[in-house]
Amino acid sequence: MELNDTDVKTRILLSAKRLFAKQGYEGTSVRQICEEANANIALVSYHFGGKEKVFEAIFEQFYPGSEEAFNQYEDELKNPVEGLTLIVREIVVFTINDKELSDIIQQELTLQSPRMETVQAFLSPVWFKVKELLERGKEEGAFHFDSLTAAFLTVMGVTLSHKRFRSVNVWLEDNDRFIPDSYPDQAARFVLQGLGVKLNS
Amino acid sequence: MELNDTDVKTRILLSAKRLFAKQGYEGTSVRQICEEANANIALVSYHFGGKEKVFEAIFEQFYPGSEEAFNQYEDELKNPVEGLTLIVREIVVFTINDKELSDIIQQELTLQSPRMETVQAFLSPVWFKVKELLERGKEEGAFHFDSLTAAFLTVMGVTLSHKRFRSVNVWLEDNDRFIPDSYPDQAARFVLQGLGVKLNS
DNA sequence: GTCTATAGCAGGATAGAC
């Protein structure tokens, strides 16, 4: 990964992703990124055009494209309960697969940064769909909540919460068997129950 | 607030809290803090001993002391369902009352920063209690979940999620009446339902 | 494409006058 087995551009991207996730954007210097990537400092400007552009390139490279995905699951997304289950699972799977990128997203969501625009552009399709499903699910009587905003917030909270794992194991001894494989389902179940859906499982 | 109606130390603390919340710790400069606080740059070193110490001072000043609080609610905390309801409500109330401090906490939780130690020291009592309540609630048959870690994560997610409000109203038009007053109860209900508790409301 | 060298600036901190 950090060896010269891949091209420089990729090495820089991977190092930047790792470091942004651990230390935040501002807390990470271009020098540090290049050191870890075994790349010369000047190459960040040459290949990307600056630190800011590296940030954007990370999203372009690693954020799962959700354009075709929506078409692929068109049928499931018609039903609010099925659709929300699917989306929550997919988001949680993503946060497990790419902890780094989801850490970066997590951080940027609370900041009023110049990078927010980039982040929002990538996240909008999914969360807009979530909003739509919540609204339709309520109309159809499947979900029970007072405020859309409150429901939306809790769904966001559950699905994105995984990233605090690092600090969590300070409070929990890990004799508990936390199996990432089953977590997407647990999270989805939690969300649906929280929204007042009766589950037959 | 930003006028010279309070003493310098307090003005610095308030400005720092505001800016750390909006821009992150690394994204905020001492110069900027002092400018907003109408204070001279040298006073940060004089009164606190550096930027890092300002961060700690913010927690000492504004984090609600949870030592006496636990004794005060001793009775409610004996029952897992009651106890968890109480704590979730209190945390959510706190995140609404002091959005800035909870934004700061939110940010630091995902970072591996030198400030993590400070943050954890303040948060530990509450989250340790949550863990205990979850465990006991499961033993007593009140809660239903597979993994303690998974349950813990979802509770954290819901209770801390409020801070993403700023980015949320990009996706939600605010014709939805989100009433902060009722949110603590909604969040608590969501959590309990998610944990499989049968509610009579 | 990659490197060295350096420009140019902003950061945190403090010495010392008041």
Next chain:
DNA sequence: GTCTATCCTGCTATAGAC
């Protein structure tokens, strides 16, 4: 307690040699 002036370090970015 407060201020000015300054130190030193580290940052991003780029010009120009290879």
